[in-house]
Amino acid sequence: MQSLNYRNNDASQHGSSAPLKRAMSTRHLVMISLGGAIGTGLFLGSGDVISQAGPIGAIISYFLGGLIAYTVMLCLGELAVHVPESGSFGEYARRYIGPGTGYMITWLYWLTWTATLGTEFTAAALLVQEWFPSTSVWAWTLFFGALVFFLNISSTRLFAESEFWLALVKVITIICFIGLGLLAIFGFIPYHGHETAPLFSNLTAHGWFPNGLFPIFATMLIVNFAFSGTELIGVAAGEAENPAQTVPKAINAAIWRLLIFFVGTIVVISSLLPFQLAGLSANEVSNSPFVTVFNYIGIPYAEDIIRFVIITALLSAANSGLFAASRMMWSLSAKNQLPKIFSKLTPSGTPIVAITVTMFGAIPGLLSEQFAPETIFKNLLGVAAFTMVVVWIAICISQFNFRRQWYKSGKTAKDLRFAAPLFPLTPIVGGLFCLVTCISMVFDPSMQVGFICCIVFILLCYASYFIFYRKKDLVQS
Numbered sequence: 001m002q003s004l005n006y007r008n009n010d011a012s013q014h015g016s017s018a019p020l021k022r023a024m025s026t027r028h029l030v031m032i033s034l035g036g037a038i039g040t041g042l043f044l045g046s047g048d049v050i051s052q053a054g055p056i057g058a059i060i061s062y063f064l065g066g067l068i069a070y071t072v073m074l075c076l077g078e079l080a081v082h083v084p085e086s087g088s089f090g091e092y093a094r095r096y097i098g099p100g101t102g103y104m105i106t107w108l109y110w111l112t113w114t115a116t117l118g119t120e121f122t123a124a125a126l127l128v129q130e131w132f133p134s135t136s137v138w139a140w141t142l143f144f145g146a147l148v149f150f151l152n153i154s155s156t157r158l159f160a161e162s163e164f165w166l167a168l169v170k171v172i173t174i175i176c177f178i179g180l181g182l183l184a185i186f187g188f189i190p191y192h193g194h195e196t197a198p199l200f201s202n203l204t205a206h207g208w209f210p211n212g213l214f215p216i217f218a219t220m221l222i223v224n225f226a227f228s229g230t231e232l233i234g235v236a237a238g239e240a241e242n243p244a245q246t247v248p249k250a251i252n253a254a255i256w257r258l259l260i261f262f263v264g265t266i267v268v269i270s271s272l273l274p275f276q277l278a279g280l281s282a283n284e285v286s287n288s289p290f291v292t293v294f295n296y297i298g299i300p301y302a303e304d305i306i307r308f309v310i311i312t313a314l315l316s317a318a319n320s321g322l323f324a325a326s327r328m329m330w331s332l333s334a335k336n337q338l339p340k341i342f343s344k345l346t347p348s349g350t351p352i353v354a355i356t357v358t359m360f361g362a363i364p365g366l367l368s369e370q371f372a373p374e375t376i377f378k379n380l381l382g383v384a385a386f387t388m389v390v391v392w393i394a395i396c397i398s399q400f401n402f403r404r405q406w407y408k409s410g411k412t413a414k415d416l417r418f419a420a421p422l423f424p425l426t427p428i429v430g431g432l433f434c435l436v437t438c439i440s441m442v443f444d445p446s447m448q449v450g451f452i453c454c455i456v457f458i459l460l461c462y463a464s465y466f467i468f469y470r471k472k473d474l475v476q477s
Helices: 026-037 046-053 055-082 088-096 099-131 137-154 156-185 214-218 220-227 232-239 243-272 289-297 302-334 352-361 363-369 373-408 425-443 445-468 470-476
Strands: none
Touching (some): 026 156, 026 232, 026 243, 026 302, 046 055, 046 220, 046 243, 046 289, 055 214, 055 220, 055 232, 088 232, 088 373, 099 137, 099 302, 099 352, 099 373, 099 445, 137 156, 137 352, 156 243, 156 302, 214 425, 220 425, 232 243, 232 302, 289 302, 373 445, 445 470
């Protein structure tokens, strides 16, 4: 059994050139979490959920997704306050599930972000090229890659500040969208095709569940993936100021804001657009439900505004992704499961080698536009979605086992600086819902290749751990 007492795991204890810097405040953690979760899935993909599940079904689906995310984040909060370190998920799984699982989860989370890193640079470049057709996609891709690399390599503080402002653009857009949408719904501002207030009649115009109940659950993978990124708080906890206070505040603030933003957005879109048209060719910016609603309200340059916001969302996701993945590599090196060079830090406290190597891991995504872009993108998305769900399951199991050990040691929930409520219901409900989502991938043809690739990757992780590191861990313990 691992010690229940907090053991600091900063870089100074592992022979690195300098410790990781605790430079993030609550506002940074909240915006990093919001920035990680609010992405193209909301701006482009929300219409697909509405068209499949119907208006009421989509609202229920996003509400359930928010509750699942909340249960997982409560579990994460308890663990992150008790053991606030970079590479958090792997360390929690190592301590409270098993060292082989900890090793696997760390690599899996690295894969989660690295798999889509290149596609985000390429997608942002393609959107910019629509404004400047004569420019090179590769030039913009390299520019965005260099920018994100610089923000990560310079200092933790600069990364946190950049992510704060990138996320703020998305948050302001959503607040404006919901606010203007509600004004249109209640007839305070004109809306194209409506002389009177539309109100909420669209929500049930074709019945409560026009396609039945099954699509509500079929779309849960999309919805759960929309909430992914909230767990970045756990990764950042190792570089947060006073994590015992900042982490719980950030988790509560982030989840409830996300729930309001996501559900509010779905209500506005569903009330103002026929549900059959909400997801029509929504992979194009011009057909985003956000653009359609803004155009109908009479907002000038709506498409350009949303294109700018989506570019911001992509860069924000890439920025957070590089941060998270590099901390995973640093964590492995700190535990002697990668060469020591990977834990080398700059004088400002950023893992320079881990960041650089992770950038090279983005090359498959960068090549996606040149070789079968749709196939590669869908498979990479499938990989990212599956790995994220597995990480969430591991968080729930880790918290469940941790709390049991905590009680066995004679302590109570009151002795914890932050305790997830309703134990053991919280980790069980969160873990089971994530497991159902995971299983649903098997029956989704577009996700099957990603599912198989992840299973192979997981098996390779376990095999490499038992071959190279199991004996070392047994000797050290």
